[in-house]
Amino acid sequence: MRWQRVMRTILDFLGLRPRATRAVLSELTPIFSAHSRAEFEAGSKAQIFRELHQTELQIITSMGDRTSYTVSAWCAPCGQCVQMAVDMEFGGHYEDWRERLVCPLCNLNNRQRLVATLLLQRLRSWQTPRRVYVMERVTPFYAWAVKALSNHELIGSEYLGPAYRSGDVVRGVLHEDVTSLSFEEESVDCIVSNDVFEHVPNPVAAFRECFRVLRRGGVMLATMPFDASSDVSITRAEWRNGMVMHRLPAVFHGNPVSSEGSLVFTDFGWDVLDWFRSVGFSVAVIDVYASREYGHFGGGQPVFRLEKQVRRDRTESCGAAIACLLKRGLV
Ligand SMILES: [Zn+2]
Numbered sequence: 001m002r003w004q005r006v007m008r009t010i011l012d013f014l015g016l017r018p019r020a021t022r023a024v025l026s027e028l029t030p031i032f033s034a035h036s037r038a039e040f041e042a043g044s045k046a047q048i049f050r051e052l053h054q055t056e057l058q059i060i061t062s063m064g065d066r067t068s069y070t071v072s073a074w075c076a077p078c079g080q081c082v083q084m085a086v087d088m089e090f091g092g093h094y095e096d097w098r099e100r101l102v103c104p105l106c107n108l109n110n111r112q113r114l115v116a117t118l119l120l121q122r123l124r125s126w127q128t129p130r131r132v133y134v135m136e137r138v139t140p141f142y143a144w145a146v147k148a149l150s151n152h153e154l155i156g157s158e159y160l161g162p163a164y165r166s167g168d169v170v171r172g173v174l175h176e177d178v179t180s181l182s183f184e185e186e187s188v189d190c191i192v193s194n195d196v197f198e199h200v201p202n203p204v205a206a207f208r209e210c211f212r213v214l215r216r217g218g219v220m221l222a223t224m225p226f227d228a229s230s231d232v233s234i235t236r237a238e239w240r241n242g243m244v245m246h247r248l249p250a251v252f253h254g255n256p257v258s259s260e261g262s263l264v265f266t267d268f269g270w271d272v273l274d275w276f277r278s279v280g281f282s283v284a285v286i287d288v289y290a291s292r293e294y295g296h297f298g299g300g301q302p303v304f305r306l307e308k309q310v311r312r313d314r315t316e317s318c319g320a321a322i323a324c325l326l327k328r329g330l331v
Contacts, residue, residue, distance in 0.1 A: 028117050036273075114303060134191075135158075137173050223301075
């Protein structure tokens with residue numbers, strides 16, 4: 001079939017044909033993991049980022065003046081190849097790859113599909129039902145999770161305002177303040193937070209609370225706008241005496257439960273990893289993903305992975321203590 005070969009060649013040239021199907025797609029793994037800015041900067045030099053950037057440029061060039069188009073790629077949450085939608089929303093005159101590449105079936109964008117894929121991969125390794133908490137309830141991500149996690153216990157919540165207490169159910173929607181969750185200590189196996197923490201006035205309190213409710217051996221996967229060129233986080237606004245005090249011009253993101261949007265309180269920099277560690281997480285690392293086949297463009301998509309260490313058993317603890325004493329010449 002000559003014409004099919006010609007078509008494939010053209011699509012390959014334009015970067016529009018996924019080079020693999022599900023049968024040969026391997027599990028999505030990070031291009032690199034960074035515990036620090038130095039590791040991040042070293043990892044960002046990987047060849048795949050240059051290759052993907054070239055593909056992005058080819059796609060943009062081939063689309064000419066079009067302000068909306070689709071890119072063919074594999075949606076792991078849906079388990080099929082789809083035409084992912086790209087337009088200039090969020091990016092002005094440019095593609096905001098992080099927020100677009102929306103699957104027409106699950107309606108998840110690039111970063112949301114990525115977290116869903118990572119959650120799916122973890123599900124496969126779980127032999128017994130787990131309790132998963134996602135910090136959203138009226139979104140496409142939650143709708144997808146209801147189906148994908150049907151054999152597990154899924155909790156989804158929204159923040160509905162200061163008039164409510166965590167655990168309240170308002171018109172069928174669970175309200176939770178992530179700085180004071182209604183869940184028992186060590187009662188959740190996995191937490192998913194998609195671009196929530198920048199909207200919390202006291203993000204460290206939220207991190208502490210997530211650590212409290214997470215079971216040992218559990219993990220939190222989180223995305224948040226992150227400035228990899230800044231060592232320190234910037235507080236844009238504060239919550240004082242029941243009022244918002246602005247330090248910088250107000251920035252709002254979309255809010256599924258309010259047309260007014262969500263105010264951004266913090267622009268996160270590298271010290272956010274220290275904040276996660278300070279509340280007890282034994283692993284606080286940024287995994288960076290990029291994949292043509294899975295439709296993860298945009299120069300590397302970071303996902304924060306926070307793990308709570310499994311409690312060491314007494315034998316292991318005694319062994320470690322004796323080894324420490326021997327090392328010091330005390331026994
Ligand atoms: Zn999908």
